[in-house]
Amino acid sequence: MNRPALAIALFSLSLAACPGKHYVRDYPPPTADKLLADLAAQRAALTSYSAEAVMDYWVGDQRVKGTVLVMGKRGAFVRFNALLPSGGNVAADLACNGQTFTYVDYHENCQLSGMCDTSAIAQLLRVRLAPDDFLLLALGQTPILAHDAATVAWDEDRGGELLTLTSNSGAHQKILLRRDDAGWQVLDSTVWTAAGDIDWHLQQKDFTTLQTATGDVMRIPQKTRFSQPSTKADLIVEWKSRDVNVDLAPAKFQMTAPGLAICQ
Numbered sequence: 001m002n003r004p005a006l007a008i009a010l011f012s013l014s015l016a017a018c019p020g021k022h023y024v025r026d027y028p029p030p031t032a033d034k035l036l037a038d039l040a041a042q043r044a045a046l047t048s049y050s051a052e053a054v055m056d057y058w059v060g061d062q063r064v065k066g067t068v069l070v071m072g073k074r075g076a077f078v079r080f081n082a083l084l085p086s087g088g089n090v091a092a093d094l095a096c097n098g099q100t101f102t103y104v105d106y107h108e109n110c111q112l113s114g115m116c117d118t119s120a121i122a123q124l125l126r127v128r129l130a131p132d133d134f135l136l137l138a139l140g141q142t143p144i145l146a147h148d149a150a151t152v153a154w155d156e157d158r159g160g161e162l163l164t165l166t167s168n169s170g171a172h173q174k175i176l177l178r179r180d181d182a183g184w185q186v187l188d189s190t191v192w193t194a195a196g197d198i199d200w201h202l203q204q205k206d207f208t209t210l211q212t213a214t215g216d217v218m219r220i221p222q223k224t225r226f227s228q229p230s231t232k233a234d235l236i237v238e239w240k241s242r243d244v245n246v247d248l249a250p251a252k253f254q255m256t257a258p259g260l261a262i263c264q
Helices: 003-015 032-044 118-125 131-138
Strands: 048-059 062-073 077-083 090-097 100-105 110-115 149-155 160-166 172-180 183-192 198-211 217-228 233-244
Touching: 032 149, 032 160, 032 183, 048 131, 062 131, 077 118, 077 131, 090 118, 100 118, 110 118, 118 131, 118 233, 131 217, 183 217
Parallel strands: none
Antiparallel strands: 048 062, 048 233, 062 077, 077 090, 090 100, 100 110, 149 160, 160 172, 172 183, 183 198, 198 217, 217 233
16 A cells, blocks of 8 residues: 555544444534534634644645645635755745735746635645635634535444535535534534535544634644545645634735746
């Protein structure tokens, strides 16, 4: 088994419950509306972040693993610096300023620009997520599917609440949640298209306690895996540090393209 496949298999295995063990809910059953309200409150409390992570992802037809410095704030602001493993110099730089993005690949000496939408982050990581949705991913939350119905059931094999959201179009989402003193941990979140194909799959583990810059206490995962079959995206992240709800000046998300050739 190659290194990426082994890493993915170990990540998935570590999220599985003990074989044959059944968990019992030790608190009153929540309603789907209550869960959605709690998740909305958790998302609303997150406004910005600055982080260092080791990311394992695809670049072209090659697998790359290296340090990435990333920051973001609500309003479609995000900045990535992917560093060279050899010396820490910037290999690729991506800036979303709330309206447009600029991407510079210093290894290939090329650049791209366009609207700051779901295609922006995909230039670097293949992950097609809006910048504000990537903020949620970086901070242990999950995007929520626009839905027409919601149900919840106890998953006794994995020890959590399984929230199912369905839309009249046929698309649906399943979110596995576990409760602790700081709120709900999102362990697993998967969205299916109306055609029944997986749109994206999020897995999170090794939650730790963090105090935000505003003094709030939250639980965030130290390890994240996000996969998206349609773009062949498979991103494995080990978060090294994160500062949450910090003041980030708009200038941090501005970058002037150096006038290189257009990336192919």
